[in-house]
Amino acid sequence: MWSRIIRPVGVVALAAALTGCFNSAEPVSEIYGSTMGSTYSIKWVGSQLSPEPAEVMTSVDALLEEFESVASTWRPTSELSRFNAAPAGTCQAMPQAILDIVLLAEDLHQESGGRFDLTLAPLLRLWGFHGDGVSQNVPNEQQLAEAVALTGHEHLHVRDGQLCKDTALQVDISGIAAGYMVDQVVEHLADMGIKDYMVEITGELKAGGSKPGGRPWRIAVEEPRDDSRVAQVILPLRGYGVSTSGDYRNYFEHEGHRYSHTFDPVTGKPVMHDLAAVTVFHPSAAWADGMSTVLLVMGSQTGWEYAVKHELPALFVIRKGDGFVSRSTPQFIALQESKE
Numbered sequence: 001m002w003s004r005i006i007r008p009v010g011v012v013a014l015a016a017a018l019t020g021c022f023n024s025a026e027p028v029s030e031i032y033g034s035t036m037g038s039t040y041s042i043k044w045v046g047s048q049l050s051p052e053p054a055e056v057m058t059s060v061d062a063l064l065e066e067f068e069s070v071a072s073t074w075r076p077t078s079e080l081s082r083f084n085a086a087p088a089g090t091c092q093a094m095p096q097a098i099l100d101i102v103l104l105a106e107d108l109h110q111e112s113g114g115r116f117d118l119t120l121a122p123l124l125r126l127w128g129f130h131g132d133g134v135s136q137n138v139p140n141e142q143q144l145a146e147a148v149a150l151t152g153h154e155h156l157h158v159r160d161g162q163l164c165k166d167t168a169l170q171v172d173i174s175g176i177a178a179g180y181m182v183d184q185v186v187e188h189l190a191d192m193g194i195k196d197y198m199v200e201i202t203g204e205l206k207a208g209g210s211k212p213g214g215r216p217w218r219i220a221v222e223e224p225r226d227d228s229r230v231a232q233v234i235l236p237l238r239g240y241g242v243s244t245s246g247d248y249r250n251y252f253e254h255e256g257h258r259y260s261h262t263f264d265p266v267t268g269k270p271v272m273h274d275l276a277a278v279t280v281f282h283p284s285a286a287w288a289d290g291m292s293t294v295l296l297v298m299g300s301q302t303g304w305e306y307a308v309k310h311e312l313p314a315l316f317v318i319r320k321g322d323g324f325v326s327r328s329t330p331q332f333i334a335l336q337e338s339k340e
Contacts, residue, residue, distance in 0.1 A: 028212065031057040035064040036072075036178060038202035044189065045196035045212055056192065063188055064201075067181055070095045073121070073172055083163055084121075084170040091164040099158050101173045101180050101286070108176075108290045109153045112306075115297040116290055117265035119156060121170040122147040127270065129261040148268040178204040179243055179289025186285075198237075206241040206285040221279050221315060233315065233326075235336050241285025245292035246277030246317070264297050274319045275300040281313035281335060304329070 027046045031053050032039065042060065044050070070079045083092045101118075108116035126147045128136030139147070155166040163171075173180075178201045185199050186206055196209030198217045207217035216236035221244070247260030247270075260270045278295040282288040291312065295303035300318045304327060307314040313331040317324050328336070 029053045029056070031060070033057065033061055033064075035181075036068065036174075036202050037074075040064070040185075040199075040201040042185070042189075042200070043198045043217075044194045045209065047193075049193055051192055056189075056194075059192070060185060060188065063185065064181065067097055067177075067184075071098055071101075071173060071177060073170075073174075080171060080173070083165075086165075088165060088168045091159065091162040093161060094163045097180070097184075098163065098173065099161065101176055102156065102158055102163060102171070104180070104286055105173070105176055105290065106153065106156075106158075108287075108294060112294040112298070114153070114265055115294045116175075117151065117153040118171050118173055118175070119151045119153055119169045120263050120265060121172045122150040123263055123268055124172075124261070127263075144268055151265065151268070153265070175293055176286055176290045178202040179241060179284075179286040182206050182241060182285035182289075204241070204243050204285055204289050205237075206239075207237040208239045210238075233336060236338060237281075239283060240281045240313075240335075241283065241288040242279065242281050243285065243288040243292040244277055244279040245296040247271065247275075247296070262293065262296050271297055271299070273299040275303065275316060276319050276324060277317040278303065279315040279317075280307075281332070300327075 028043055029046045029050070030041065030043050032041045034040075040060075042056070044056075068078075069075065072078050073081055073084065075081060076085075079092070079094055080098060083090065083094070086092065105116060105118045126139050126143060150168065150170070152167065152169070155169055156171065157164045157166075165171075182199050182201050182204050183206065185201070186197065186208065189195075189197050189199070196211070198207040199205065205219065207219070209217075211217055216238050218234055219237050219242060221233045221235065221242075245262065247262050260272075262271050263269065264271050275296060278292050280288045280292040280295065282291065295307055295312075295314060295316075297303075298306055300316055304316055306312075307316075307329050311331050312329060313335045314329045315332050316327040318327060
């Protein structure tokens with residue numbers, strides 16, 4: 001089991017491949033599999049030099065399994081689980097993948113004023129969003145303070161190939177791991193000579209190159225609705241990773257208030273504002289994965305200002321009355337209007 005099971009439920013605008021019609025001289029191969037408590041799918045344009053789908057699947061499965069074996073917090077023997085079980089003041093040698101993710105998360109944490117944090121597991125567990133059978137509930141202030149005291153990305157450090165913690169932190173990389181592995185799989189495919197691809201892992205996606213005929217891969221960004229999924233915007237995707245964070249599916253209600261699984265690390269509480277979902281495009285799927293969470297935590301106004309300032313292609317879906325309204329950054333509009 002993988003702690004990321006709470007994440008895909010909140011993805012409001014899963015990017016769905018619109019493959020269209022292909023020239024049989026340039027076959028499109030597909031493989032599907034399971035990973036991180038969810039699924040993955042890969043499409044690519046084959047050639048005479050491309051490996052067979054079975055070979056690609058075997059190597060991709062091995063790559064994903066290797067990552068899970070060191071990074072899954074649901075496997076007690078993984079390096080990350082052993083680090084989480086260790087006391088304050090621990091430094092432990094870690095595989096490069098985990099160090100890379102922690103360093104990327106540190107950049108997101110610093111650039112966003114603390115809105116991204118890998119150490120929120122005690123809060124997720126306290127509120128019942130950890131996926132371990134604990135009932136969802138609103139904690140009292142003492143319980144909240146005790147859980148917050150066990151968090152804090154500033155107490156997590158990378159030193160000389162080791163991961164260190166000043167306090168008894170528990171690290172959960174599920175908020176960025178899938179995007180990171182999308183990037184890793186893309187690199188793996190390139191090493192196998194595959195340049196035209198669409199890779200999706202647990203809802204995080206990246207596409208590059210072209211479909212047969214030289215046309216780009218396209219994705220459909222969905223309009224959030226509590227009971228259905230409706231395609232809202234269709235965009236070409238050339239070398240971009242895409243990620244959506246949203247709160248409209250994984251939540252609970254208590255005394256008229258709606259509590260989502262997305263937390264503000266500053267307050268230790270679920271975000272409670274009018275922003276329902278954010279979709280972010282970036283050349284790095286890992287960065288898009290983390291940034292979509294950052295913008296969701298920031299909210300419809302602060303997040304919008306941040307995205308515009310940093311020239312991010314992003315789509316904001318905002319609650320208004322009983323429905324939703326969308327707001328696109330200039331870079332998103334440019335991507336939407338780009339020629340195929």
